[in-house]
Amino acid sequence: MPAFATNTQPGVAHAAGLVEPGWLAIGVLHDIPRQGARVVRTRHGDVAVFRNSSDEVFALLDRCPHRGGPLSEGIVHGRLVSCPLHAWQVQLDSGEAKAPDIGCVPRFPVKLIGTQVYLGLQPLAESRARLNTVD
Amino acid sequence: MKKQLVLVGNGMAGMKVIEELLNQAPERYQITVFGAEPHGNYNRILLSPVLAGEKKAEDILINPIDWYAERGIRLHCGKRVSVIDRDAREVRTDDGIVQPYDQLILATGSLPFIPSVPGRDLPGVVSYRDLQDVEHMLAASRQYKNAVVIGGGLLGLEAAYGLLKQGMTVTVVHLLPTLMERQLDAAAATLLQQTLAARGIAFKMAAQTTALLGTDRVTAVQFADGSTLPADLVVMAAGIRPHIALAKDSGLGCERGVLVSDAMQTTDPHIYAVGECVQHRGQCYGLVAPLYEQARVCAAQLAGDADAAYTGSVISTKLKVTGVELFSAGEFQGGDGCDSIVYQDAGAGIYKKVVLRDDKLIGAVLYGDTTDGSWYFQLMKAQSAVNHLRDSLLFGPVSDSDGDSKPAVLDWPDERAVCDCNGVCKGSIVTAIRDKGLQTLDAVRAHTKASASCGSCTPLVEQLLAAAAGEGYQAPTSKPMCGCTEHSHDDVRAAIRTQHLLSLPQIFQTLQWQTADGCDKCRPALNFYLLATWPGEVQDDASARFVNERNHANIQKDGTYSVVPRMWGGVTNASELRAIADVVDKFQIPTVKITGGQRVDLLGVKKTDLPAVWSDLAKAGFVSGHAYGKALRTVKTCVGSEWCRFGTQDSTGMGIRLEKLTWGAWTPHKFKMAVSGCPRNCAEATIKDFGVIAIESGWELHVGGNGGIKLRGTDVLCRVETMAEVEEHCLAFMQLYRDEGRYLERTAPYLERVGLAYVQQRVVHDAESRRLLAQRFRDSQRHFQKDPWAELAHAAARDQFIPIADLS
Numbered sequence: 001m002p003a004f005a006t007n008t009q010p011g012v013a014h015a016a017g018l019v020e021p022g023w024l025a026i027g028v029l030h031d032i033p034r035q036g037a038r039v040v041r042t043r044h045g046d047v048a049v050f051r052n053s054s055d056e057v058f059a060l061l062d063r064c065p066h067r068g069g070p071l072s073e074g075i076v077h078g079r080l081v082s083c084p085l086h087a088w089q090v091q092l093d094s095g096e097a098k099a100p101d102i103g104c105v106p107r108f109p110v111k112l113i114g115t116q117v118y119l120g121l122q123p124l125a126e127s128r129a130r131l132n133t134v135d
Numbered sequence: 136m137k138k139q140l141v142l143v144g145n146g147m148a149g150m151k152v153i154e155e156l157l158n159q160a161p162e163r164y165q166i167t168v169f170g171a172e173p174h175g176n177y178n179r180i181l182l183s184p185v186l187a188g189e190k191k192a193e194d195i196l197i198n199p200i201d202w203y204a205e206r207g208i209r210l211h212c213g214k215r216v217s218v219i220d221r222d223a224r225e226v227r228t229d230d231g232i233v234q235p236y237d238q239l240i241l242a243t244g245s246l247p248f249i250p251s252v253p254g255r256d257l258p259g260v261v262s263y264r265d266l267q268d269v270e271h272m273l274a275a276s277r278q279y280k281n282a283v284v285i286g287g288g289l290l291g292l293e294a295a296y297g298l299l300k301q302g303m304t305v306t307v308v309h310l311l312p313t314l315m316e317r318q319l320d321a322a323a324a325t326l327l328q329q330t331l332a333a334r335g336i337a338f339k340m341a342a343q344t345t346a347l348l349g350t351d352r353v354t355a356v357q358f359a360d361g362s363t364l365p366a367d368l369v370v371m372a373a374g375i376r377p378h379i380a381l382a383k384d385s386g387l388g389c390e391r392g393v394l395v396s397d398a399m400q401t402t403d404p405h406i407y408a409v410g411e412c413v414q415h416r417g418q419c420y421g422l423v424a425p426l427y428e429q430a431r432v433c434a435a436q437l438a439g440d441a442d443a444a445y446t447g448s449v450i451s452t453k454l455k456v457t458g459v460e461l462f463s464a465g466e467f468q469g470g471d472g473c474d475s476i477v478y479q480d481a482g483a484g485i486y487k488k489v490v491l492r493d494d495k496l497i498g499a500v501l502y503g504d505t506t507d508g509s510w511y512f513q514l515m516k517a518q519s520a521v522n523h524l525r526d527s528l529l530f531g532p533v534s535d536s537d538g539d540s541k542p543a544v545l546d547w548p549d550e551r552a553v554c555d556c557n558g559v560c561k562g563s564i565v566t567a568i569r570d571k572g573l574q575t576l577d578a579v580r581a582h583t584k585a586s587a588s589c590g591s592c593t594p595l596v597e598q599l600l601a602a603a604a605g606e607g608y609q610a611p612t613s614k615p616m617c618g619c620t621e622h623s624h625d626d627v628r629a630a631i632r633t634q635h636l637l638s639l640p641q642i643f644q645t646l647q648w649q650t651a652d653g654c655d656k657c658r659p660a661l662n663f664y665l666l667a668t669w670p671g672e673v674q675d676d677a678s679a680r681f682v683n684e685r686n687h688a689n690i691q692k693d694g695t696y697s698v699v700p701r702m703w704g705g706v707t708n709a710s711e712l713r714a715i716a717d718v719v720d721k722f723q724i725p726t727v728k729i730t731g732g733q734r735v736d737l738l739g740v741k742k743t744d745l746p747a748v749w750s751d752l753a754k755a756g757f758v759s760g761h762a763y764g765k766a767l768r769t770v771k772t773c774v775g776s777e778w779c780r781f782g783t784q785d786s787t788g789m790g791i792r793l794e795k796l797t798w799g800a801w802t803p804h805k806f807k808m809a810v811s812g813c814p815r816n817c818a819e820a821t822i823k824d825f826g827v828i829a830i831e832s833g834w835e836l837h838v839g840g841n842g843g844i845k846l847r848g849t850d851v852l853c854r855v856e857t858m859a860e861v862e863e864h865c866l867a868f869m870q871l872y873r874d875e876g877r878y879l880e881r882t883a884p885y886l887e888r889v890g891l892a893y894v895q896q897r898v899v900h901d902a903e904s905r906r907l908l909a910q911r912f913r914d915s916q917r918h919f920q921k922d923p924w925a926e927l928a929h930a931a932a933r934d935q936f937i938p939i940a941d942l943s
Contacts, residue, residue: 026940035652035678038939049939053652070694073682075655082655084682084690089655121942 023111023118029055030115037072037081040119047108048072049117050081050092057117058092059110061127065090065103095127137165140437141226141236143216143381145170147179148410148426149242150198155434157206163438166208167234169226172265173213175199179265180423180588183456186269186297189887219385221403238405238437241382241393245375245411245421250285254347260369263294272370276301279367283307283356285344287314289454291372292327295336296456298368299892302850306337306364308344308356310373318452318463322479323486323502330459330484335892339364377412377419392419397444399433409433415445422450423588424555431558451512451555453505462508465498465515466490473497478529483629487529494522507531509592513551544595545602553595556588564596568603576600617656619648624660624877631668638665639676653679660878663765666801667873670915683763686936687923688745691738696745698737699762700752701798704772704790704810705733714755722748732769732807734760746933749924758922761798765879767869768807770794771819775812775829784829786812789858793827793865799920800869800912803876803885807841808865821849824872824882825865830854834861838868838894839886847883850891853899867898867908870915874908 032038032051039062040047046062048071056079062072069085079092089098095105106127109120122128140156142149145168153166170176177195184190203210211232218227225235247262249255259279261271276282276298284295287309299305307314313324328338343359347369355363377392388394388402392414399407399415409429411421420426425448435443451464469475469490478487485503489496489511495518499511510531514521521528544553549562567573567582579596580587586596594614615621622630627646636642639661643653653661662679683689688696700715715735719727726738740748749759761768770793773779775786790810800806809820810827820826826837826849833856837849852868855861871894876885886894897904926932 024940024942026942031934031939033678033935038935041938041941041943043943046938067692068694070690073686073690073694075658075681076678077652077654077658078650080654085692087655119940119942 022121023109024121025116026119027117028115029057029112029117032057032117035076037074037076039070039072042121044106044123046070046072047119049110049119050076052076052079052092055112056092057110057112059108059119060090060092060095061106061108061123063105064088065097065105066101071105138163138237139235140164140166140238140240141234142166142168142240142242143219143226144240144242144244144410144412145172145176145210145212146242146244146410147176147197147423148244148430149240150176151427151430152240152242152407152409152433152437153208155431156437159434160438164238166206167211167236168203168208169211169214169216169228169234171213171215172267174266175202175210175212177266178588182263182266182269183293183297185266186272186294187300188297189300192266192269216381219381219406221385221406224405236405238407240433240437241387241401241406241408241412242410243378243381243412246378247371248374248376249371250344250373252344252346254349254353255371257347257349257353258351259349259353259367260347260371263290263370263372264375272298272368273301275368276303280304281306281365282368282370283364283366284370284372285356286370286372286374287311287338287340288317288372288374289315289452290375291370292331292454293456294370294372296331296334298370299335300890302891303368304337305335306339307331308339308342308358308364310341310343312341314338314340315454315463318467318500319461319502320468320488320500322477323461323463323488323500326484326486326502327454327459327461331456333893333896334890335896375411375421377414379412382408382412390414397432397446398436398441399429399445400436407433407436416447418447420448420450422452424448425450427556427558427588449512449516451508453508460501460503460505462499462501462505462511464508464512465496466492467498467500469498476525476529482633489528491521491525494520496521496528506594509553509555509595512555544598553599554583554585554588554592556592557584559583559585561599564599565603568600573600616660617654619650619653619657620646622646627661628664628668631664635669636665637669637673639679655681659684663801663803663878666919667803667915671918684765686742686745687749687759687763687927688740689763693739695739695741697762698740698745698748698752699730699734699760700757701760701769701794702734703794704770704787706772706787706791707735711755711757714752714757718748718751721751724748730762730769732762733771734762734769736762743937746928746936750928753922753925753928758798759924764801765804766802766806767794767797767800768805770797771807771809771823773810773812773817775810779812781815782812782829783831784812784834786810786818786827786829789827789829789834789861790818792858792862793825796862796866796913796916797869799922800873800916801919802869802873803878804881806869806872806882822846823849825868827861827865832856834858836861836864839882839891841881841883843881845883850886852891852895863905863909864898866912867905868894870908870912871897873912 037048037050048062050058064083066088069083073084074081080089095107097103107124175198181195214228216226217229247264282298282303282305284291284307295305295307346357347353348355356366357363379389382393383389393408401408410426432443432445454461474491488500490498496514547561586593658679662676665673722744724737728736730736770790772787772790776782806824808825809818809823811818811820812829822840822842828835835854836852838852840849
């Protein structure tokens with residue numbers, strides 16, 4: 001059974017008919033520091049769920065394409081996060097490293113309904129192959 | 136057979152002719168060069184940075200001796216040509232070398248003007264003209280204390296600044312009441328004098344030197360009013376005169392300089408002349424740009440282009456004193472028939488004046504902000520009407536193009552010159568950047584020579600680089616803070632202070648940031664500036680902190696952390712070590728290492744364990760060692776008089792007192808200290824930001840050292856007697872550095888930027904200034920000196936160290 005750090009129960013929103021199956025409530029927006037991130041442990045590895053200054057949320061595998069640094073610890077600015085190890089910048093909405101660096105982080109579906117944050121259990125299609133290679 | 140070309144004078148102007156000629160007609164001549172100085176030619180304009188210790192002699196060499204050989208040029212170094220036999224068409228040196236010529240170039244340069252006062256031949260009296268003079272001054276600075284520079288012009292001020300940087304007490308003596316009267320108006324001269332005085336240079340203005348006193352060596356300078364100044368070194372920098380003796384003795388036409396036509400020909404068609412020795416249309420020039428223009432014409436003539444002509448130059452000047460921005464060009468005084476437009480911001484130390492006549496720009500003086508100097512200079516040379524720009528002229532070229540904020544140089548036509556010294560036009564720079572993939576200013580200098588001489592076009596070249604190379608380009612001196620803003624670090628700090636800004640969003644709005652919420656470069660810097668300027672008023676912004684300062688531990692390559700508890704002065708005991716050992720066992724910490732700063736590093740701690748590790752360490756009395764922060768790190772000590780047979784003072788106790796006072800303080804970069812108990816200096820205090828060395832009579836205080844990539848030994852700040860004095864000086868220095876150091880600038884570059892004399896003035900000589908600085912530091916510690924580990928140990932804060940959910 002999944003264990004949770006917050007009081008939010010998985011499946012509640014699903015039962016209430018708010019979201020389709022395959023989404024899990026992981027917490028409320030407030031649990032994620034603005035211009036920061038929190039980590040969700042998954043079978044694919046740690047996933048970083050980001051919140052930027054406009055309260056948009058994004059989810060990326062918590063592993064920089066450069067040397068595997070924890071992106072969740074990076075400084076969030078606009079729709080970018082700067083990796084804490086060597087300051088690569090990764091685009092939160094695409095997972096792509098910002099030029100001139102080349103690389104891409106697997107993306108996960110994430111959405112906000114009200115203040116509740118939902119994470120998709122399956123990585124986004126374009127990220128699946130890549131995820132297999134990093135796993 | 137090739138024709139014989141002989142150059143007399145291995146300096147910048149003469150060798151420029153040869154370089155240009157090799158480009159245009161490499162096979163035409165057999166070239167022979169005579170130089171009185173014993174080395175290859177060098178960039179004489181950069182003597183001042185050599186004197187100031189900012190460059191080494193080898194850095195300013197243009198062509199080493201091999202360069203001549205590789206090009207088949209015969210070089211006679213250290214040989215003085217004494218005779219030109221124009222009938223036989225040959226030159227002869229003092230020691231008997233005879234060299235025939237078909238064409239001869241005279242580039243004998245200039246001689247320093249030495250006023251005819253008694254004592255001018257005494258040892259210790261030098262001119263400021265060549266590398267040998269610089270060597271004399273450097274040698275004197277190591278042995279003597281008092282320097283007097285006679286002449287408050289460009290050369291004199293650069294000499295004074297260099298000697299000050301070498302640790303001498305320097306007084307500039309000037310005949311007139313204002314400095315640099317040939318380049319500056321009174322307002323700008325006053326600002327300049329104030330700035331230099333604050334750096335520690337003394338001035339004696341409107342003073343006429345009547346004699347240099349001394350028997351074996353100069354000891355003092357005497358003035359017309361009867362007063363004297365002690366002097367172990369006197370630098371004569373009262374101007375230069377064209378060096379025309381050789382030309383005159385050979386019967387060539389001379390007035391002040393060697394007379395030349397527009398073709399750079401002397402009165403003998405086989406002899407050309409270029410450089411400072413030349414008088415062209417009544418003008419003698421002493422700056423590099425016109426000399427290079429002459430050299431290019433001369434080279435074209437020698438290459439066979441009979442139409443090449445030099446028609447005179449408009450000149451501009453820049454002072455090479457680090458941190459002083461000054462530009463002057465043309466008829467800057469104004470006067471009848473002229474309009475002057477003036478902008479003055481005394482608070483910011485900025486003064487700008489442009490002079491117009493008949494709707495054309497004819498002169499400019501800029502002080503404090505010289506960004507637009509080259510633009511004004513171009514407008515002056517173009518002689519186009521500027522009446523449509525009149526309202527916005529003082530605000531620079533940006534306003535020239537319909538609110539479009541891209542740098543104006545990008546709109547320049549390709550054939551317009553960017554670098555006036557080397558005559559490099561915009562098109563060749565852009566082509567070189569694109570075709571050769573150049574990324575750095577140095578690379579552009581190497582490939583094109585643009586900005587390689589006086590450096591005043593550097594901002595323009597940087598703009599071209601930035602535009603062509605995009606994100607990859609980083610300016611060496613990071614003028615704007617980052618890509619989010621045009622403002623420099625210093626501008627932003629000034630705005631935070633004067634406009635009482637208290638948060639990042641407020642800064643972004645007030646200073647019109649180009650991004651919504653900054654970036655990873657500016658946010659940490661701004662957060663620091665806010666905290667340092669308004670301690671207690673500003674809320675620390677965790678989202679603007681680098682991971683280490685947010686998690687109060689040092690992130691490692693695998694995403695784990697290292698934890699370093701504070702050990703006061705490097706002293707510990709059995710129960711502390713036992714507590715550390717227990718933590719290591721309990722949390723299975725893989726590596727334990729002794730740091731260079733006399734503490735224990737626990738490496739490989741998982742993020743989720745951090746709060747519990749801290750909590751256990753706190754129970755044993757530990758607080759955070761801030762080994763991760765731009766903050767006071769460690770105070771390294773030796774055992775001193777308590778144990779050591781050589782120890783003269785209680786260095787351990789002193790170190791602990793300093794660490795207890797300063798821990799928790801945020802600084803622009805990491806800040807390390809050490810206290811040694813005797814001059815053997817076992818605690819290595821001379822490579823610390825603030826170092827203390829015990830001496831019999833008290834303590835010697837050191838500042839501005841660091842190990843690291845660029846090793847720098849400290850400078851001695853002063854000596855004091857008591858521990859309380861050590862403390863006050865330490866706090867005052869840290870506060871000064873915190874007030875003025877730019878984010879991520881260590882004390883070493885900070886000190887080199889502002890000068891030791893300035894720091895001594897603020898921290899040593901001015902007791903009231905020191906007291907106020909130290910007091911402000913103590914006040915800020917009420918807010919900063921809190922153990923972050925204790926603050927993060929409470930339950931609410933712990934959430935950020937654990938996953939929000941576990942779905943694995």
